[in-house]
Amino acid sequence: MSLKFTSIVKSYYQGLSKTEKKVADYLIEHLAIASSMSIQEVADASGTSIATISRFSKKIGFQSYQDLRMHLNLYAQQVDDFFLSMDKDDRPLNIASNSFSTGINSLSATKSVLNDTDLEKAADALKNAKTCGLFGLGGSSVVTLNAYHRFMRTSLLCLFAQDYHMQLMNAGRLTSKDCALIVSHTGRNKDILRLVDILNQHEVPIVAITSNAASPLATKSDIVLISLSEETKYRPEAVSSLVSQITLVDSLFMIYALKVDRDKEMLLRVREVIDDTRETK
Known part of the structure; x- marks a missing residue:
């Protein structure tokens, strides 16, 4: 298989x-x-x-x-080693190797369904936005926090909050001149879909990262990037997909920084500020 x-x-x-x-x-x-x-x-x-x-x-x-x-x-022709067996008697290295294989397979599968058209559309949405709202709940909030951390190095103004009520307020502040990046593994979470409805009411362009291409989130979004993964005995599919979702965010950051960002000096300025926090020999 x-x-x-x-x-x-x-x-x-x-x-x-x-x-x-x-x-x-x-x-x-x-x-x-x-x-x-x-x-x-x-x-x-x-x-x-x-x-x-x-x-x-x-x-x-x-x-x-x-x-x-x-x-x-x-x-x-491919050898599928995704479902490597694990149990409590395995050596720690074997368990770690299985975890690495899970991540590698998820990355490989996600890469196989990427295409220039969707990535260019996502980059254009970020390019044309005055502000980008970042939305995700539960494990997906880890991905959106990573996105916030990445895009703070660019000139793109981002809104981020882990509290759901604050995310609702952020969604209400955005307009058609902004954009939203939403991460949801299932694409069926009711709270996420409530955010989507608010954004759609205000005609906010939506870039979605999800593992379910047929989900309500995918249907209601303008651009959809699919993250692929499989569930193992000890590792839920949602956890397995995190590595691919984070890599998709990193890809968007790199595309924006290299091809879109109008303020090329922002990355250097932020780096200099961070460098000042480190001790020098």
Whole structure:
């Protein structure tokens, strides 16, 4: 079973129709065989139709079934070591190695679904914003705190608060001349969606980072960046996705700092201030 393919399908699964889910289930279960099957053969084997498979392929981000099949061949050749077994008798190094493998696989899967178009749109939203509001709850607030820490090195003015009521107030202050960066693993958290509704009422452009491409958050956002991960026995999927979400934030920061920021000296000024806090020999 391939981490990348199953993660991609899982991120879109909730938005698939009943027959499209039959295609998804069949391909995941018969990945190696399906990678060499024609669209008609997959339709017959899954009990669906050619039209359904064509719609399914496009819905999960591929241009056609042929494009999907080409990627299936690549995925089928990969060794999936995501579900390495762990127990209390393992050596600490083995447990640590498993954690590293989990993060590496999540990064690799997330990188595979990145594209220039979404990144450029996200950069444009930041470029055109007077202020960027950063929103995330629970574990996702760690990602938005990281975003705040990163973008303080640029000329982009950001709003950040960990308290939910303060996030509500921040959302109410933003306008169409600003933007919002929202992080939510499921994209279905009711409190996050309340923030989204407020932002949409004020026509605030929204950049979302989520693992669920079919979630209400993704549907209501202008730009969506997908973070992919898998759940293991001891490590919830939401925790596994953090490393990819933080890396997506770092990517946005680098794109903004290198290609967008009009005040190139800001990074140096902030660095000088921080350097003054360190002892010198």
